[in-house]
Amino acid sequence: MRLPLIPLTATLKHAIDRGIVVTHTARQAYELKYSWMHKNVLDGVRAFPSPEIYSFDEWLQRVYEDLVRIGIPHAQRFLITHSSLRLAFQLCAPESDYVKHVAATTRAWRTYVEWNLQRVGPDLEVTENGRLFRTWVRKFQNFQKRQKIITLADLPALITLALNDSAWCPKEVTFFGLEEVSPARQELIYQLREHGCNVSEIQPPLLESKRHRTIKFETSSRERSTLVTWIRAQLSTLGSNRRIGVIVPDLATGAPRLRSQFEASFFDCYSVDRVVNIGLGFPLRDTRLCKDVVQFLDWTTRDLGYEEILQLGRSPFLRNLAIPDAFSDTYPERMYFREYVVREKDEATIPALRSILRLCSGKKQALHEWVNRVIAILETAGWSLYKDAETQRAQAAFMLLFSELTKLSPLLGSITWTRAVDLIRNELRAQTLTVDIRNTPVQVFSREEATGLVFDALWVTGTSEEQWPPKVDLNPMIPISVQRKARVPRVTQAQILNWAKKMSEDWARMAPNAVFSFVDEEKDNADFFLESSRLLAPHKKVEVATLLEHPEVAERDHPWGSQARESLLLQYSPERGTKLPEDTTWIRTSTIRDQSRCPFRAWAIHRLNLPDRISPHRLPNVLDRGTDVHELTEKLLKTAQNRAQIDQLGSEDIAEAVNQVLKKRRRRLPAGFIDRERERLTKLAHRWIEFEVSRDDFKVVALEKKFSTKIAGLDLSLRVDRIDTTEELSCLIIDYKTGTASPNSWLPPRLNEPQMPLYSVVVPDTDGLAYQKIPATGKITMTGFADTQDQRRKLKTVPDTLGTDFSDAKAKWKHVIEATVEQYKNGDARVDPINVKTVCQHCHLMGFCRQFTDITFELETPALDDVE
Ligand code: SF4
Incomplete structure (x- = not known):
């Protein structure tokens, strides 16, 4: 004990x-x-x-x-x-x-x-x-x-x-x-x-006053690691039934990091809760349960954005809502809960959703009746399906609050659901989740909470001259003059000073061994040296080496307890993940592309399932417009398969194709917008026809054709936009691009855009690859590599890096692509972008791979060997 x-x-x-x-x-x-x-x-x-x-x-x-x-x-x-x-x-x-x-x-x-x-x-x-x-x-x-x-x-x-x-x-x-x-x-x-x-x-029985020690740190993480290492040393010297106190200025902000440091330093304990108890509680609003419940109740009264709803879908407390991982773009960007219920098609989920909808609708009612409905709603949504100790405590706090609120019901009369949610939300956010005080050897307190207690060893943080004595904390609702006249405590600087003096003396009498620490965050400022509070002047200044027998133990701040630093974090970035499971039989083109551009990106997206989510949107984005161009050309080519026939395409053909492309948007977008899109696509179709007619004779032999093959033992299926034959080429693969694209991206050793080389490997007898670049405005062009140069020099022969002819190029591409797939299979997850300017700039994983803090991308990618 x-x-x-x-x-x-x-x-x-x-x-x-x-x-x-x-x-x-x-x-x-x-x-x-x-x-x-x-x-x-x-x-x-x-x-x-x-x-x-x-x-x-x-x-x-x-x-x-x-x-x-x-x-x-x-x-x-x-x-x-x-x-x-x-x-x-x-x-x-x-x-x-x-x-x-x-x-x-x-x-x-x-x-x-x-x-x-x-x-x-x-x-x-x-x-x-x-x-x-x-x-x-x-x-x-x-x-x-x-x-x-x-x-x-x-x-x-x-x-x-x-x-x-x-x-x-x-x-x-x-x-x-x-x-x-x-x-x-x-x-x-x-x-x-x-x-x-x-x-x-x-008065509390304190000890004789004693001369203790003060110590300064350069970072708060070093302060925490030294503090916890010192506590560990105290416990082994004094015994586990002794009392070690830690006093911090602000428990709410400091507690999580301190707890992480305890977890790191007491890694060999079954549970750190047996060693340390931190404070009396923490805000209920900081619990995941409270955040999710408040957000969900809010959703029943107002519309939420796509990301907010997806976040609710990841809640372990709202599983029965069955919110999917992603919404299709037929969903609006913002949605009411009611709209979500109406769109839900899953027979198994519909009854629960409709029951929730019924519970949160209806005429004005007394608060206690709404509270009963909230409980029923949370039960239906599945809040009790997830059970751990903290969640159960938070649920108990909810129920306590609900019972308090019902007491006030008669005072409020009948209120609407929105008003009830408003009241419940405000109250939930103001609650504290009390924790059982565990009778552990180490107790962490706020300054006020520790008064009148004694310890065998005590560590007090936040004792620099800036932090101690603290600033006057006045209540903003009452004028200062009134607070002073009424002699409210701690409202003048003199009162604060007296209180802090007494507190400092008490701290010195609370333990036979006490340390007062502070952090000098201005360490880089040569003109400013932070000192220990003058109220602690009687104590002796010491260094870490005086406090700890093995100061080196505290030197390496544990990552859980320390601030993120680039050079340190790189040490923890994995170069290799686990191998692809043996039973995986297939791979996507996009996986090969990502692996080739940055192995970490491929690992994160395709192994950890962290794709870049695109929010549902009504107005077409760049990708949608690219798809429109593909569809438009495909529809025109269905009626005209060669140069002469394309030349014959008239206004009616174009209007018909444009109308078909816009059909899917007509219901969701205003008529004025559709008219503008029609005009834009019609002009684009005319430009495209003009370009196709300017080419040497050709014949379209395939559109959106599917092919499949095996690459490095994995099945791969792909769809080719278009295949032409010309006088010189029997199989020219054409891919439409509405943005920037260059055949240089097909050059080894690493392929920036492996898709076209992959087509050449998969489609039999390919003898030419070309990008047809269709910008929103301006000239349409075609560029690529082919077995022979065409008369109008739109296609070139392969460069030396790919060999002497197109067959050489295909063999080389096959080799490079297979090597890339092998890397992926072996779990290669290096943070190694092929080109930071083109690849990383639009990558959603920048925060995750932790490679770049400078968004201007002026830095060179460091070689891993150079990392400290
Ligand atoms: S930001 Fe760059 S380095 Fe990081 S994962 Fe994306 S592509 Fe790779």
Whole structure:
């Protein structure tokens, strides 16, 4: 068992034996109960009553419950806390625009009531925020009267009233570690004494002050790796039942990286949760479950974009929605949930989707009825199918929130589904997912949470002169002058300094061995040296070598705990993936192309299934326009297969072909747009006919013809755009290109565009390859290689790099393509683009391959051997 963080002194034990102990923080209440239990277990006591130890807030709530039971007149109101309080403030917002300030207003409410700000009167209205707050408070107070509700902040005054009416008074109360107590709570404690309650106060038992150590780091990742290595060393020296504390300025942002570092350094533990407990909880909105549920509920009230819907489809909590991996382009770019349901064709999925649709439709209803429907919707969508400990905790937090919200249902009356989703979304985002405090040897706290605890070793981060003392954190809703006049704590620089001084002294008394660290992120700035806070000046400056027996262990920051750095990350980029499974029998042309252009790209797209997803779109993009050109030429060539016949094509033939091409778009696009497209394609058809007529005689022998073969043992099927015969050539393969294209991309050693060479290998008797380049405007051209040069010099003979004739070229291409396929089969996944300017510029994997941070592509691709 880990030793207690609050030693159970004789005074404390006596106080617990006698009656109620009220602590300043919830964490102190937890630790004090743990100390009590620890002592009883060590003493061999098997059964003992649960001690009456509460945090101040918890105690106030319990007393109020007693007053309700007694039936005193002021205690007949409904107590609202946390999310219900926020929701009540939302309902009273002066205008809907102000709802986003509800968190600050709820905090200001406590200050307003407990620091008795109503007595400062008009001063509150000297600022615009103050006036807004005053109006908001008036509305809320009317709401309180109407709905007969009371808040936690009202309880100290109400309980004081009950004391003065002699309706209630405990015999004995001990307060532990109280600090910065509000005037309302001070008055309550005073009245307890006045009415004969035996009130005592105990301060936490800290150690003698000691001279500790301060240390500076150049990076926060080095600070984390040293900290965790030091903790590991402490545990092996002191033993696993000892108490190691870590205090960080901001748990919400620092916790995930710190946890990763613990996972990296305690890699040999079954679970890092047995070693370290980090904080009391984290925002529910950071959980995947919350993000997905909120997004899905939103979808039932507004349209979402294609990517947002696909993201929902990847949710493990919404499996029954059966959202596909990709949508066809008949889907709109943005869609309502209703539209998705209407388009769904899968018989197995339709009942669930329709049932969800029914549940989120209908007339206005009470919030509790909508909440019941939300639960039914989530069940239908499959949120309970995925079960791990964190998800179950998050689901429990959802249910707790839902039950709180239903309590407020009578206050709201009938509301629409959209309003209900709005309320639920705001509340879910404001929740904290509390975690069980594990009694692990290492405990990580925020600054406030650690007060009054002791450890065997302590590490405090964020102690540079810039971070400690911290800046004044004022509530924006209350004017500064009012906060100062009412003596609200920590609202002036002097108050903050005093508080930080006391805190620094307490830290020095919380452990016999403490380290204060900070990071100097300005290390490159020669004019600026960050130092440790002057409040920690009595402590001694040290280096890593003083703290750790083996400082080299902390030198290599673990990738999980460190910032991404190019040179380091390259070490982890794999050169080779697993081999292609033996039972794979086929390969695509696009795979060969990607492998040839960049093996990593082929690996990512074809082995890891990470293709570049194209969003559904109504207006045609570049690819669609390219397809239109293919279809148009194909349709024209179906009626005219040689030069003479093409020359005879008239306006009617062209109009017919253009109409057929545009048929698929007519339903989805406005008539004006279709007319413009018709005009554009008609002009293009005329240009194309003119070009075809300018060529030497030819005959089209095949259009969109399929071929198949085996390459390096794998089946390959492909479709050739067009095959012509001419006077010189018996099989000229033509491929249409609407963008840039050059036969140079067919040159070895690596083929930038292996598609045409592949055709020459697959199609029997090929003796020419040509790109027909059809730009949107300008001249149509044809370029390529053939066995013989044609009379109009549109095609050239093969260059020397490919051999002396076309047969040589085909043999060479076959060899190169087979070698490329072999590489792919062997799992070659090198990040090795053939040309960064042409290949990487449009590659969607740039962030994944981590090769380039400079989008201008001025860097040379580094050879892997040169990488550190
Ligand atoms: S960005 Fe370039 S190097 Fe990275 S995967 Fe794509 S093609 Fe390869």
